[in-house]
Amino acid sequence: MxxxxxxxxxxxxxxxxxxxxxxxxxxxxxxxxxxxxxxxxxxxxxxxxxxxxxxxxxxxxxxxxxxxxxxxxxxxxxxxxxxxxxxxxxxxxxxxxxxxxxxxxxxxxxxxxxxxxxxxxxxxxxxxxxxxxxxxxxxxxxxxxxxxxxxxxxxxxxxxxxxxxxxxxxxxxxxxxxxxxxxxxxxxxxxxxxxxxxxxxxxxxxxxxxxxxxxxxxxxxxxxxxxxxxxxxVDRFGDVPAMPPELDAFLAAGEPPIVFTYGSAMRQGAAFFDTAVQVCQRMGRRGVLLAPQGGQIPKPLPAGLIHLPYAPLSTLLPRSAALVHHGGVGTVAQALAAGIPQLVVPVAFDHFDEGRRLKDRNLGTTLSRRAFRPARAARVLGRLLADPVVARATAAARARMAEGxxxxxxxxxxxxxxxxxxxx
Missing domain, CATH: 3.40.50.2000 (Glycogen Phosphorylase B;)
Incomplete structure (x- = not known):
């Protein structure tokens, strides 16, 4: 030593x-x-x-x-x-x-x-x-x-x-x-x-x-x-070190969901999560909404959606279909390790740059906050989930992340x- x-x-x-x-x-x-x-x-x-x-x-x-x-x-x-x-x-x-x-x-x-x-x-x-x-x-x-x-x-x-x-x-x-x-x-x-x-x-x-x-x-x-x-x-060092039991039960009860998060510090995400609920309903998909403050989440949530303040992405995302998020680099890395496509709705700081890097590498795409509307977001997510080029790129990223x-x-x-x- x-x-x-x-x-x-x-x-x-x-x-x-x-x-x-x-x-x-x-x-x-x-x-x-x-x-x-x-x-x-x-x-x-x-x-x-x-x-x-x-x-x-x-x-x-x-x-x-x-x-x-x-x-x-x-x-x-x-x-x-x-x-x-x-x-x-x-x-x-x-x-x-x-x-x-x-x-x-x-x-x-x-x-x-x-x-x-x-x-x-x-x-x-x-x-x-x-x-x-x-x-x-x-x-x-x-x-x-x-x-x-x-x-x-x-x-x-x-x-x-x-x-x-x-x-x-x-x-x-x-x-x-x-x-x-x-x-x-x-x-x-x-x-x-x-x-x-x-x-x-x-x-x-x-x-x-x-x-x-x-x-x-x-x-x-x-x-x-x-x-x-x-x-x-490093998310095991975050707010909750293990998968919450209610989330584990939700994941086991159906198909892999789409995960939505707008970052741990976001306090103005109500419009984002309202759109998230409508996207899941349009696509007929289950959804996980992660937000520290419940005031950002529509109530009551429809069947097939769950809200938690926080969950370790390293255990959640490998059991998920896609991730929609702000574009923080730590969140980007967790989705790369899980091998799932990402839709970035950038806000500030490095979010626009991370979204550009994902798009350039066929690992996901971006929508502006203005363009993040239920119909358009559902179409974009549908294309990401069906695109074989994206599937190959995300699988390759997962392998690279495992090596590093x-x-x-x-x-x-x-x-x-x-x-x-x-x-x-």
């Missing part, structure tokens, strides 16, 4: 951002390292169930205030509430890491891209730090630029032009409200200003990319410190190598 040391994990975001860190921490703890997770307060129970010490970033009320903002689910404005939250916890994160270091702890840090306090601590204290990315959307490239939410540039445009537009969006929409407060903190600490947020938030030491090369091919201009590891399948299930273990190897490099 590698030499024992302490690892501080810092994750800012929702379930899809935080659960991979909990899985990583669990594996590192199994290897004998001391592990602490700093994350939004609602994730404390999940972290402690995985055996991790926990440092809350803000309160439960702070987190709820963010995810209840309607702008969070706006294609162009969605990033702002989450970036505001990231700014709120910068100093607390940096102080926590500084205090840990001051106790003489041999410390390594793994941080999400929005964990700016960890990058600040790296610059201030020279802490060995890796940035962990769960989505290709946040990796810039002139050769394969990600599709930004609400910005449907024609694919016929050269990639370099689309990348240039992306840079312009950063400069106009992101920099003006994030860089001044961030640089004010840096100035107080005696650090030079940051010019581009999406360049600086990557650790110059190591970047761990948690998606496979067959889903997002490595590009010549990716940072040299980037290491591609594969999808983490040790992504978390490989990420742990990289963290241990980061520590070893520090000691030489």
């Amino acid at each position: 590698a030499e024992r040391y302490d690892v501080a994990l810092v994750a800012v975001g929702t379930h899809g951002d935080v659960l991979p860190f909990i899985a990583l921490g669990h594996e590192l703890a199994q290897r004998g390292h001391g592990v602490s997770l700093a994350a939004p307060a609602p994730f404390e129970a999940m972290a402690r169930r995985a055996g991790l010490a926990f440092e809350p970033l803000g309160t439960v009320a702070d987190y709820e205030a963010v995810i209840r903002q309607p702008d969070l689910w706006h294609p162009q404005q969605g990033f702002r509430p989450m970036f505001d939250y990231a700014l709120q916890v910068v100093e607390a994160t940096c102080l926590w890491l500084g205090a840990t270091r001051a106790r003489g702890v041999d410390l390594r840090v793994v941080a999400s891209p929005l964990s700016w306090g960890a990058r600040l601590a790296q610059d201030l204290y020279d802490l060995p730090t890796a940035t962990l990315h769960v989505m290709p959307f946040l990796i810039e490239s002139r050769y394969d630029p990600p599709r930004l939410p609400g910005l449907a540039l024609p694919r016929i445009l050269p990639a370099s032009w689309r990348a240039y537009v992306n840079l312009g969006v950063d400069a106009v929409a992101v920099g003006p409200f994030t860089l001044p407060p961030l640089n004010a903190i840096r100035a107080r600490l005696g650090l030079d200003p940051v010019n581009r947020l999406r360049h600086w938030w990557n650790s110059p030491s190591r970047m761990l990319l948690m998606f496979p090369d067959w889903y997002a091919a490595p590009q010549p201009d990716w940072p040299a410190q980037a290491v591609q590891l594969g999808f983490p399948l 299930r040790d992504a978390i273990a490989r990420a742990c190897d990289q963290v241990e190598a980061l520590g070893a490099a520090r000691q030489t």
Whole structure:
């Protein structure tokens, strides 16, 4: 076993951002390292169930205030509430890491891209730090630029032009409200200003990319410190670690259902789930509706449909026919592992980019929120379920996912190598 040391994990975001860190921490703890997770307060129970010490970033009320903002689910404005939250916890994160270091702890840090306090601590204290990315959307490239939410540039445009537009969006929409407060903190600490947020938030030491090369091919201009590891399948660390008995009974009672989810943080999904009910009725299919808040679900539900706040997708989706969802990368990965087609109804963030990647690989397709209506959605799902090209592509994806299930273990190897490099 590698030499024992302490690892501080810092994750800012929702379930899809935080659960991979909990899985990583669990594996590192199994290897004998001391592990602490700093994350939004609602994730404390999940972290402690995985055996991790926990440092809350803000309160439960702070987190709820963010995810209840309607702008969070706006294609162009969605990033702002989450970036505001990231700014709120910068100093607390940096102080926590500084205090840990001051106790003489041999410390390594793994941080999400929005964990700016960890990058600040790296610059201030020279802490060995890796940035962990769960989505290709946040990796810039002139050769394969990600599709930004609400910005449907024609694919016929050269990639370099689309990348240039992306840079312009950063400069106009992101920099003006994030860089001044961030640089004010840096100035107080005696650090030079940051010019581009999406360049600086990557650790110059190591970047761990948690998606496979067959889903997002490595590009010549990716940072040299980037290491591609594969999808983490980590839902066993989520709200419910096992299949709820009522769902198990429902699945056993009939044909595989269509599963509908709009993400763990969604609070404005009533129209989506209303359409979901009508789609199932039009198609004569059973359906599973996953939503943390029952207020989003029509009542009473017709026969053949069931609502649950949460279910482990790793056990649900292999017994399902298709998945309709927002396009979060963690949900995408679970459907790929199950080998079922996906219909993405994108909202914000990386959803549009993930939908484009699925469509390009014949693994599913997309419908805009406006186009997601019962008749059209039923037709699209019917075509996906009947298309032999989609069936072959999803079967191939399932096989590839089965071959790459040790992504978390490989990420742990990289963290241990980061520590070893520090000691030489």
